[in-house]
Amino acid sequence: HGQLSPTFYDTTCPNVSNIVRGIIEEALKTDARIGASLIRLHFHDCFVNGCDGSILLNNSATIESEKEARPNNNSVRGFGVVDDIKTALETACPATVSCADILAIAAEESVSLAGGPSWNVSLGRRDSTTANRTAADTFLPGPTQPLDVIIKMFSDMGLDTTDLVALSGAHTFGRAQCLTFIDRLYNFSGSGNPDPTLNTTYLSTLQGICPQGGDTTVVTNLDLTTPDVFDNKYFSNLQVLEGLLNSDQVLFSTTENNDTVAIVNNFTADQSAFFASFVVSMIKMGNISPLTGTAGEIRLNCGKVNDNSTASDGLLYSSM
Numbered sequence: 023h024g025q026l027s028p029t030f031y032d033t034t035c036p037n038v039s040n041i042v043r044g045i046i047e048e049a050l051k052t053d054a055r056i057g058a059s060l061i062r063l064h065f066h067d068c069f070v071n072g073c074d075g076s077i078l079l080n081n082s083a084t085i086e087s088e089k090e091a092r093p094n095n096n097s098v099r100g101f102g103v104v105d106d107i108k109t110a111l112e113t114a115c116p117a118t119v120s121c122a123d124i125l126a127i128a129a130e131e132s133v134s135l136a137g138g139p140s141w142n143v144s145l146g147r148r149d150s151t152t153a154n155r156t157a158a159d160t161f162l163p164g165p166t167q168p169l170d171v172i173i174k175m176f177s178d179m180g181l182d183t184t185d186l187v188a189l190s191g192a193h194t195f196g197r198a199q200c201l202t203f204i205d206r207l208y209n210f211s212g213s214g215n216p217d218p219t220l221n222t223t224y225l226s227t228l229q230g231i232c233p234q235g236g237d238t239t240v241v242t243n244l245d246l247t248t249p250d251v252f253d254n255k256y257f258s259n260l261q262v263l264e265g266l267l268n269s270d271q272v273l274f275s276t277t278e279n280n281d282t283v284a285i286v287n288n289f290t291a292d293q294s295a296f297f298a299s300f301v302v303s304m305i306k307m308g309n310i311s312p313l314t315g316t317a318g319e320i321r322l323n324c325g326k327v328n329d330n331s332t333a334s335d336g337l338l339y340s341s342m
């Protein structure tokens with residue numbers, strides 16, 4: 023049973039982080055949101071049978087793609103950039119860097135490029151040869167789920183309440199579609215009224231962006247204060263009832279869990295405390311059940327399992 027290590031590619035692909043960073047930098051020029059989309063892919067990979075690149079697999083005779091699970095469908099994005107990274111890495115270091123590790127490195131580089139912390143990413147994950155759509159439907163949290171349920175989903179993955187609050191801080195950048203929070207604007211929990219824990223000025227703004235009967239796929243910023251910067255404004259927003267998703271606002275507005283309130287207050291007061299916790303929690307999340315050693319494979323194309331009936335499979339390459 024192998025361990026992940028930050029030095030895993032030091033001899034086999036020493037430039038891997040720079041290559042990943044360069045491609046994300048290029049993509050950011052035309053898509054300010056791409057870093058956010060990439061870290062979310064890593065999260066949605068790790069919560070479904072571990073960090074094994076399963077989310078990247080397309081439908082095939084043997085694969086029921088996780089891309090079509092409810093939390094992912096018409097929502098997760100960034101696959102083209104992952105493919106660009108993979109192509110560049112196959113040129114630089116053929117059949118060496120797994121797609122699961124690409125997601126972990128891309129998450130770190132995206133945070134760093136947006137002004138957040140940098141850290142040494144643990145590496146050595148291998149790629150799955152299967153996907154699990156049912157697990158994606160089961161284990162990925164939804165924005166209307168109650169706090170106690172979300173806490174349980176994280177603890178089932180070995181992540182505690184501090185990890186939950188810190189990792190939710192990833193909503194400091196990126197976008198969400200109206201359909202993920204519209205119930206808060208008009209009919210909160212079937213009340214016929216807006217969510218009382220929504221700042222009334224922000225409520226009006228959001229009602230303008232997401233009119234009743236309008237297009238619910240319109241997106242808005244998860245962090246209204248600094249939408250593309252990785253900082254602690256997500257937490258100060260919660261204190262003034264300007265969290266976008268219900269699952270965000272309940273971390274502060276809960277009447278049941280004072281733990282999360284205290285953590286939000288701490289992260290608001292001290293950005294470096296947030297960054298330090300975020301790094302610890304990202305490394306923990308990245309350690310969820312990786313395939314290591316000779317388990318799984320190094321996929322040559324992140325969207326499909328290797329075809330071991332041809333001469334171009336990973337095993338042959340890696341023995342060259």
Ligand code: HEM
Pocket residue numbers: 055057058059060061062065096097098099163164165166172189190192193195196197198199200202244267269
């Ligand atoms: C705590 C439970 C969580 C819930 C319920 C949740 C839910 C959501 C939802 C509903 C969206 C908007 C999707 C859409 O409109 O298509 C979203 C976006 C996002 N989530 Fe989460 N999330 C959670 C935790 C996390 C974690 C742990 C991370 C990463 C560490 C993360 C990173 C992101 C990012 C960066 C975006 C924006 C993506 C983009 O702009 O493409 N989320 N999340």
Ligand SMILES: [Ca+2]
Pocket residue numbers: 194195245247248249250251252253254255256
């Ligand atoms: Ca921000």
